[in-house]
Amino acid sequence: MKNDNSNDVKNFVNKAYFYKIVADSIISKDKILMLKYYDFESFNPGQSTIAYDYCNSVEKCEEIIIKNKSANNFTHYEMTGVIIKNDKFWMHPPRSDNFRILEMNAFPYIEFTSNTWDYELNFGNHxxxxxxxxxxxRRTSKSNYKVIDTKKLYxxxxxxxxxxxxxxxxxxxxLGNTKSIFYYNSDYGFVRMLFTTIDNRKIEFNLTIVGLDSNL
Incomplete structure (x- = not known):
């Protein structure tokens, strides 16, 4: 695979990524996922910070950004870690509330020098x-990643x-099996994330808008 990823986390900050959530009734109250990247270390050593918020509209998510800017702090519903390097891009999926089920799916992850790779994750019964x-x-999930298409249009x-x-x-x-599909773009990161969960539910996150903080 061609390594065309020259990004680091700095290329993703000062932007807000808005995803439409497609899911069943267990998560139906959540309409929009907002993803924000921050250029400081998370509580996970070696990882930068990403934040998730869940809103009924893009406008409601924008209010969170404005409130944080006016208070000069970082208050989000969920804050976790991401790794962005020249050879890979790895991040935690949303895992708050009912999205905790995604701990048992493969995490969004790409290795730019390979067409197939493996990843293991050990997790507890909480x-x-x-x-x-x-x-x-405790259980250990074993995920096998395969590149299907290098020129998929989104x-x-x-x-x-x-x-x-x-x-x-x-x-x-x-415990069982899960399936995941990810679309990765070098400018926007993971633009589509589709999960088939341990109990055969479908959860999708589809990027619809990318906004600049300076415009909010």
Whole structure:
């Protein structure tokens, strides 16, 4: 695969990424996901910080940005980690409230020098819930990532952007399987994230708008 990723986290800050959420009734109250990148280390060593907020409209998400700017602080519903380097882009998916179910799916991740790669994640039973599945002790998910298409087109606004399409199968011994599909673009990061969960639910995040903080 051609390594055309010259971005680091600085290229993504000062922007707000708005995703339309497509999901079943368990998450239907959440209409818009807002993703923000920050150029400082997260509580996870070696990772920069990303933040997620959930809003009923883009305007409501913009109010969060304006409030944070006026108070000169960083208050978000969920703050977690991302790794952006010349050879890879890896990030935590949303994992608050009912999105905790995504701990058992593959995380958004691309290696720019490979067409296939593996990733393992060890996690505890606090990610379980009677609404999807419960277990005792810890489990390890094993995900196999495969590039399917390096020139997949995705419509963002009135334009089509070129993406790398990645399919992932995840096996969790004694628990079950999950599937994920990601579209990655070098300018916007992961623009589409599709998850088939441990209980066969469908959750999608589709990037619709990218706004500059200075315009809000």
């Amino acid at each position: 990610w379980g819930d009677k609404k999807w599945i419960e277990w005792e002790g 419509k963002l606004g009135s334009n089509y952007i070129e993406c790398i399409e990645i399919h992932i199968d995840t096996i969790i011994p004694d």
